[in-house]
Amino acid sequence: MSLTAEKALPYPEVIPYDKQSIPVPGTKRPGQTAHYQNGIWGLTDLNTPNVLRTLDEIFESGLKAGKDREFLGHRPIISTSPLQFANKFLWQTYGQVDIRRRHVGSALVSMFQRGELGGGEYDTVGIWSANRPEWQVVDIALQSYDKVSVSLYDTLGKDSVGKYRINHAHLTVIFSTVDHIPTLLKLAPHVPMLKLIVCLDELSAEARTILKEWSATQNVQLQELQEIEAYGKEHPIEPIQATPQSIASICYTSGTTSNPKGVLLKHMNLALATQSNLYGLQLPDDGTLLSYLPLAHIYERICELCIIAVGGRIGYFTGDPLRLLEDAQLLRPNFFPSVPRVLNRVYQAAMLGGNVPGLKGALFRKAIQVKLDKLHATGNATHVFWDKLVFRKIQAVLGGQIMLISSGSAPISAEVMDFLKIAFSCEVTEGYGMTENCATCAKCWPDDPTSSGTVGPPQPINEVKLIDVPVMGYTSEDKPNPRGELCVRGANCFTVYYKDEKNTRETVDDDGWMHTGDVAEIDQCGRVKIIDRVKNIMKLSQGEYVALEKIENSYASAPLVAQLYVHGDSLQSYLLAVVVPDPVQLASIASKVLGQAVAADDMTALARATKDMRVNTHILQTLTKEAKRNGLKGFEMIKRIHLTLDQFTVENGTMTPTMKIRRKDAYNMYKTELDNLYALGEPTSKL
CATH class of the missing domain: 3.40.50.12780 (ANL, N-terminal domain)
Structure with missing residues (x-):
């Protein structure tokens, strides 16, 4: 038996896609779901025979x-x-x-x-x-x-x-x-x-x-x-x-609003996370990984540990993102761990190159539709004719030997996931994890026709549950699927932040459950889907965390701001904002930019000014100067704004009685405008 076959246990011949995780009988409690375990392998731990322990x-x-x-x-x-x-x-x-x-x-x-x-x-x-x-x-x-x-x-x-x-x-x-x-x-x-x-x-x-x-x-x-x-x-x-209990690493989180937290990881945490990711791994005996994601991040470390465990090869890129595709074509890797920021660019480039007028564009669109229909019906991403005629060139971009593409660190859209599956004709999987659980919590199964948009079932090393978040309207009794804060437990999970008892207590409870801060639902197939954050800290598509309230406070010091709501989408790499300008300041800016007098009490003229792109650009430039003055990083800065005179109020449901913005309601109020700003694409110029 080869080492890969010995360590990477295969999926069964018939995969139970309708029962990807199973609730453990007798574990349901008020205010929370039952404990869910992997539908194939159950729960693995240190006592499981032949597991990697250090x-x-x-x-x-x-x-x-x-x-x-x-x-x-x-x-x-x-x-x-x-x-x-x-x-x-x-x-x-x-x-x-x-x-x-x-x-x-x-x-x-x-x-x-x-x-x-x-x-x-x-x-x-x-x-x-x-x-x-x-x-x-x-x-x-x-x-x-x-x-x-x-x-x-x-x-x-x-x-x-x-x-x-x-x-x-x-x-x-x-x-x-x-x-x-x-x-x-x-x-x-x-x-x-x-x-x-x-x-x-x-x-x-x-x-x-x-x-x-x-x-x-x-x-x-x-x-x-x-x-x-x-x-x-x-x-x-x-x-x-x-020993399994030996300390192996102190891995620091990004520390958005304060000092980074040092996650104390034991040998067993990292080794059993690796073991969990080996289950179902399908690579040749000399499987090759292209390493370009930072090794200081836990996601890349676990991917490389998987390759080491089966005696595979790791090829390191030159360090220059512009040479990444050149590196891939020389290395011809089988495994490409990646992130949405890179995969979105692959998708956009492929769509731009293929979706053209004439016969070439028609064939491209036909190939996509045929393969998507097959994928959604059967889970199979291959097609003898269209792979050779249309998708061979896309596959050659990464060397032509790709068998596994993984996406982690931030959410990726279902549309992009489906396209990558049919374009590369291989397993394209999305996973979910954190530094605190060694980048291992949930992962999609191969050939699942409807997995895109979810992060799959819990990993074999984990069990998960959801607990109610009543303030946000999420409960374990929600229909059709339970919703709540995702909690995870297992031998891969940390137990202590180094020299930080306060954050440890807030994250790990007395029963060993790690509270992720992410809101999830568990669908009828037993898959986890991340739908919200418990706190107003979110991650952009390139993996950077941003604290939205902190950013709002930084911009609020600008005199022209009466109210400001910062919005981020984890599928995007930049932030937007809804800005309610001070009428006096807006009148002054409008008069200067438009070259005609605008009075502060002329609401019709002011409303017209908010729709003028020259005014919009001027205000955004002013806000950017304020952001720089307050020390915001580039990814924390607002890149596009929607101007309005309609204020956030308690009466319209967008503010609390303590005058804090209700984020979900504020977004719903301006959903169309914000979605339209993102639809413009990533800004090309740096402000």
Whole structure:
């Protein structure tokens, strides 16, 4: 039996699409649904036979497939001026990575034992790098030598990376690419525990001299990765076997309104999440993944752990999004983990290229309709004739060997999902998860004719339930389907935010249920569908969280704003707003922009001005200046606005008695206008 077949348990010959999750008898309680478990595999845990229990077991599993198997690949740089990459991937084998992880791990253990590093609650080690083979080599070393990895991802700005995460996790050593080293050295006075920076890049003699001299002035040691490996080779230590309860990683959330939360993940959390995602995985024995989503995010880490567990290959992109398709065509991957932001562009480009006048456009539309009809009737996404005639070119964009495309991190529309299925003639699945449950909670099954728009049933490692959210009108007794806040429990779920008892108590209850903050319904097939958020924090299509009330407060300080409602859609990458301008300010702006006097009490003229695009543009530019002044990030800024003189009031149901906007009602009031603004497409110019 191949390793893939051994670890990736197949779906049964007859898949019970009508019972994808099953309520556990006797678990229904007032104010909540029963507990739902996977309809095929039930509930997996640490005691399930042959499951992966620790991360070092995952690497050993891949290594078992053969030391000479290709493992980590990249395109070497063959010219820096102009920048040019080789037209093939250079591979390290499982055996070579085994040696390197032993060298890195041995060196780190020695330094921690001697007291050169450490001093915190855990032996934490930071990694600050884009995706590359060295990222995985270092992480596997940490998994194998009882060290706790901390990934640094620069979404919150360098100040946050330094002054909060490094201090909070007590990082005494950070493996970093050369481009981040100056930032770390500038931060050194604010992070006195940082003792060692390990450069993942090979430095020129001049750069080495300059950086080592600079680091010495900051009382920080600088070494190159090859120096660490050389030391570990001379002082070998056998790998330290992990236990399921060993701490593996502190993975930080994005921290929208406050400091990011450090999710404390154990080996069993990550290993059993990986095991859960292996169920039903359909890839060849040498299955290849294209790695471009940030490894600092839990979604990509779990996908790569799945590939490692079955002895597959991981090819890392060049780091340039403009070369991503070139990388794909050279690598010819089987597995393409992705996000809606990228998949939406694939969809838009395909539709633009195919939906043209004449015979070509007619054939394209016919092919789509025929395949959609077949997909919705049978779940089968292939067609012998139309795949060869129309869709072969689309499939070639990603190398022509794609067998699995996964979409995660944000919602994606059912229309796009269906198109991707018929265009690539492969399994295209949407999943749902969070850092707190290792990106594992629910996932769609293959060949399900009606799964698009849902995130599928609970994973085998999870059970889920819904609890009532009466303030929002969602209850477990709703018809035709129960609705409520989605709660999840399982061996993949975290139990503690590091050094954060308050947020831990608010998220994990006494029975071990993790409250996601997302409102869901469970449909009649047992699938989960995310429909709302409990709190006014939402995620844009590129994966960035935004706090809508915080943004509203930032704009409200502008004198021209009487009222403002910020609206976001998780299928879109930018925000809109309904703005009720102050009449005096609007009159002044209108007079200036239109070149004619407009009085503040002339409601007819003011109403006319709100519909003039010149006035609209001027007000949006003014609001953007206010946003920048208040320090909003680019993705937090409003990109289009609808102007109106009709105020939000208690009487029309859009405000509470405490004068807070009722978001759902405000959206319903302006649904047409807001939907029309999104229909214009993503703004092309930056304000």
